[in-house]
Amino acid sequence: MTAQIIDGKAFAAHLSKQVAHGVKTVKASVTPGLAVILVGEDPASQVYIRNKGKACAEAGIASFEKILPVSITQAELLIEIARYNADTNVHGILVQLPLPDHIDAQAIINAIDPLKDVDGFHVINAGKLAVGQDGLVPCTPLGCILLLKDKLGSSLAGKHAVVLGRSNIVGKPMAQLLLKESCTVTICHSRTEFLSQETRRGDILVAAIGKPEFVKGNWVKPGATVIDVGINRVAKADGTTKLVGDVDFTAASEFAKFITPVPGGVGPMTIACLLRNTLQAACAIHGVAFPLG
Numbered sequence: 001m002t003a004q005i006i007d008g009k010a011f012a013a014h015l016s017k018q019v020a021h022g023v024k025t026v027k028a029s030v031t032p033g034l035a036v037i038l039v040g041e042d043p044a045s046q047v048y049i050r051n052k053g054k055a056c057a058e059a060g061i062a063s064f065e066k067i068l069p070v071s072i073t074q075a076e077l078l079i080e081i082a083r084y085n086a087d088t089n090v091h092g093i094l095v096q097l098p099l100p101d102h103i104d105a106q107a108i109i110n111a112i113d114p115l116k117d118v119d120g121f122h123v124i125n126a127g128k129l130a131v132g133q134d135g136l137v138p139c140t141p142l143g144c145i146l147l148l149k150d151k152l153g154s155s156l157a158g159k160h161a162v163v164l165g166r167s168n169i170v171g172k173p174m175a176q177l178l179l180k181e182s183c184t185v186t187i188c189h190s191r192t193e194f195l196s197q198e199t200r201r202g203d204i205l206v207a208a209i210g211k212p213e214f215v216k217g218n219w220v221k222p223g224a225t226v227i228d229v230g231i232n233r234v235a236k237a238d239g240t241t242k243l244v245g246d247v248d249f250t251a252a253s254e255f256a257k258f259i260t261p262v263p264g265g266v267g268p269m270t271i272a273c274l275l276r277n278t279l280q281a282a283c284a285i286h287g288v289a290f291p292l293g
């Protein structure tokens with residue numbers, strides 16, 4: 001079997017257009033605004049933030065950026081968060097992670113107004129997801145579930161889903177979303193025994209571990225849908241580098257029915273879902289029906 005590629009780039013472009021249309025429909029009531037805070041001058045993060053700003057502009061979302069020195073104290077950063085919490089033009093606040101070691105990242109995230117927590121990492125939004133209440137859902141797992149629903153539709157119910165990774169950013173919320181879709185969910189991590197036996201049980205296999213091409217072809221159940229969240233930069237023989245996922249794409253494509261590539265799979269969905277979450281937050285704050293609901 002040669003798997004059909006799930007084109008995350010095309011789906012993300014479609015979703016971003018839907019968001020842009022949604023922004024137009026709520027324009028009379030609110031112009032959604034997203035604030036991004038970056039601590040330090042990491043060039044990769046700066047590029048990422050520029051891309052977010054561009055994506056916001058294309059969707060009609062106002063964007064605000066704050067680049068703060070790496071020496072900033074936790075107390076000073078909390079003041080910046082409080083300013084954006086109080087700013088009525090801002091409906092989404094995103095703090096670029098990781099933060100320097102002297103700052104407690106979870107304390108910063110929990111200082112964000114949960115209604116503006118477009119990353120969905122606040123303990124209140126994580127709790128809402130766990131108990132099945134509506135809230136803001138982390139962008140990457142949200143992107144994965146939208147891709148899965150698009151490919152598998154209502155047939156997600158009853159499927160065995162195996163999630164590799166248990167981070168608060170990807171693995172855990174991914175498992176919660178799959179559970180919400182009535183999948184039977186197995187979560188694997190670095191202490192899981194007989195990992196390949198577990199992965200081979202998955203009708204759906206989501207890999208989010210940050211290990212290049214770790215999942216081998218014969219770890220995939222024939223006919224499974226594989227969602228590769230991993231983004232790993234590896235060296236090529238000619239001295240340049242390339243991006244690969246957590247799954248050996250070529251080998252896994254011989255077993256899977258559907259598979260996301262890296263790049264061009266989950267990655268583009270993350271930014272599109274950030275736009276979606278910002279529109280959702282703006283609608284919730286202003287009591288307007290969410291047009292993509």
Ligand code: NDP
Nearest residue numbers: 140165166167170189190208209210229230231266267270
């Ligand atoms: P973390 O490092 O926070 O978590 C990694 C998880 O993988 C942990 O739960 C860890 O287990 C588990 N793990 C590590 N090694 C193994 C192993 N050998 N076998 C089984 N499980 C293992 O990473 P993130 O969740 O933040 O990110 C995961 C990947 O997804 C990275 O490549 C990251 O770059 C990518 N990513 C991509 C995004 C996108 O937009 N496409 C967005 C966010 C992340 P344990 O808990 O036991 O340590």
